[in-house]
Amino acid sequence: MLDAGLHLLADQNLASLGVREVTREAGLSPAAFYRHFPDLAALGVALVEESLASLHVMIRSVFAEAGGAEELIDRAVDVIQRHVREHRSHVRFLARERHGGVRQVREAIDAELGRFAVEVGSALALQPVSRGWSERDLRMLAELYVDHMVSTASAFLEAQEADPARERRIATTARLQLRLISLGRRHWQGG
Amino acid sequence: MLDAGLHLLADQNLASLGVREVTREAGLSPAAFYRHFPDLAALGVALVEESLASLHVMIRSVFAEAGGAEELIDRAVDVIQRHVREHRSHVRFLARERHGGVRQVREAIDAELGRFAVEVGSALALQPVSRGWSERDLRMLAELYVDHMVSTASAFLEAQEADPARERRIATTARLQLRLISLGRRHWQGG
DNA sequence: AAGTTCGGCAAACGACTGTTTACTGAATGG
DNA sequence: CCATTCAGTAAACAGTCGTTTGCCGAACTT
Numbered sequence: 514m515l516d517a518g519l520h521l522l523a524d525q526n527l528a529s530l531g532v533r534e535v536t537r538e539a540g541l542s543p544a545a546f547y548r549h550f551p552d553l554a555a556l557g558v559a560l561v562e563e564s565l566a567s568l569h570v571m572i573r574s575v576f577a578e579a580g581g582a583e584e585l586i587d588r589a590v591d592v593i594q595r596h597v598r599e600h601r602s603h604v605r606f607l608a609r610e611r612h613g614g615v616r617q618v619r620e621a622i623d624a625e626l627g628r629f630a631v632e633v634g635s636a637l638a639l640q641p642v643s644r645g646w647s648e649r650d651l652r653m654l655a656e657l658y659v660d661h662m663v664s665t666a667s668a669f670l671e672a673q674e675a676d677p678a679r680e681r682r683i684a685t686t687a688r689l690q691l692r693l694i695s696l697g698r699r700h701w702q703g704g
Numbered sequence: 705m706l707d708a709g710l711h712l713l714a715d716q717n718l719a720s721l722g723v724r725e726v727t728r729e730a731g732l733s734p735a736a737f738y739r740h741f742p743d744l745a746a747l748g749v750a751l752v753e754e755s756l757a758s759l760h761v762m763i764r765s766v767f768a769e770a771g772g773a774e775e776l777i778d779r780a781v782d783v784i785q786r787h788v789r790e791h792r793s794h795v796r797f798l799a800r801e802r803h804g805g806v807r808q809v810r811e812a813i814d815a816e817l818g819r820f821a822v823e824v825g826s827a828l829a830l831q832p833v834s835r836g837w838s839e840r841d842l843r844m845l846a847e848l849y850v851d852h853m854v855s856t857a858s859a860f861l862e863a864q865e866a867d868p869a870r871e872r873r874i875a876t877t878a879r880l881q882l883r884l885i886s887l888g889r890r891h892w893q894g895g
Numbered sequence: 896a897a898g899t900t901c902g903g904c905a906a907a908c909g910a911c912t913g914t915t916t917a918c919t920g921a922a923t924g925g
Numbered sequence: 926c927c928a929t930t931c932a933g934t935a936a937a938c939a940g941t942c943g944t945t946t947g948c949c950g951a952a953c954t955t
Contacts, residue, residue: 526805529720532913542934547914549932608803612796612858614717623862653880657852664851667803671814689844689895697888704880723943733904738944740902 514539514549515563518556519602527557528614557610557618564603565625569632571596576636586691590684593662597669608667630659642698650704661690705730705740706754709747710793718748719805748801748809755794756816760823762787767827777882781875784853788860799858821850833889841895852881 517539521530530553536543550556575589597604610618611626634655637643643651665687672679708730712721721744727734741747766780788795801809802817825846828834834842856878863870 524805524807526717526719528717529805531911533911541932543913544915544935545933605803609805611803612799612861613804614715614720614800616715650880653877654884656877657881657884660852660855661848664855670803686844686847689841690848692895693845693848693888693892694885695888696891697884697886700887700891701884704883722941724941732902734943735905735945736903 514541514546515556515560519560519606522560522606522609523602526609526613527553527618554615554617557615558621560603560606561610561618561621561625564600564607565622567596567600567603568625568629572629572632572636582642582695583692586688586695589662589691590665590687593665593687594669594680594684597666597673601670601673604666604670608663608670626659626663630655633658646701647704650701653704654698657694661687661694705732705737706747706751710751710797713751713797713800714793717800717804718744718809745806745808748806749812751794751797752801752809752812752816755791755798756813758787758791758794759816759820763820763823763827773833773886774883777879777886780853780882781856781878784856784878785860785871785875788857788864792861792864795857795861799854799861817850817854821846824849837892838895841892844895845889848885852878852885 514535518530518535521534521538532546532553533543535553535556536546539545550559571592575585575592580588607622611622613619630652634651637655637658638646638651646654665683668683668687669680672683705726709721709726712725712729723737723744724734726744726747727737730736741750762783766776766783771779798813802813804810821843825842828846828849829837829842837845856874859874859878860871863874
């Protein structure tokens, strides 16, 4: 049933989804829906959880093996690109509902994205480059990285309908941007 | 009628909006809608145009008077914050429909955001700091700024429901991030 | 003054909606 | 082996929906 919903949300958004629509897609009767969810909002929240499970795995795989700044950047962009490719529907759902019409879902996504920033922050704190950085500056940097990741993922999402050239352009741009940020990081001295 | 739509889209998204709903809000009969738009998508596109008109004015006001990097950063964040405050509905609409369920609207927003990046790029090219920058690097930087602006505006949007403390925190973070980017810019040498 | 466009209305069409109810068979557990 | 939970069904409820049609007054145009 989650799969049915996700499939329908490919070109629709949660607020315009119908109970009957979902059950029809799933091959069930309308009443069956209420056996599993009270609301469509509840189904949305369930989809958020499903979508974000893989995200934390993803970030850890970036910082898993150490390496210079360049390798880290390349690996990060690669991981984002692959993640969008392999979890297209989930990523699209998150992008769409992040500012969508259903508050519960919006808040669930934002909360999870916040936890994500904290996780990135801890990983950054362990890098030698961050020696002497204040808590506040570290959090600011983590948020910058997360926002950048979100933007990049969105860009991949729109491109990745069989347009490899545009896809490569996005990857190149993302790498350059990360390199510029990394440069700013090395010359940072206090806020 | 545009106003009625915009008002309803405060807690809904375009795909779930109904013709009857809009006309009811506008105090007209359902049939009246079709005198002005063939579709609800058409109404959406009209709203996009209305929403983005003020954006170009806004950016020009940032670069209007010159000044050091610091003044520019402060002014940019100020302008974004004020813009979100004064055009709340329009900004919310853009954020919501940028990845929303109606393709025509999505594409209209993306196209306009692209033109926006070009405009920022030209402005950046005029700054002394950009001497020796390649076309590609300039565009990359412009996109980074635009993405950052979008993220910041979204953050303001969620906060600005009578939560001034969180609002200040966002402004501070945005300024720090821009300062870090500016730092990376000064030390950039070719891609 | 005559004609035409413009923006509005009420009414009607069938199709689709969310949700509740009462019922059924299969699995589970004591 | 009997009771209970689980996951499903069909049918019905009163609404709402998008869209078309025919009609009407006011405002321009010529």
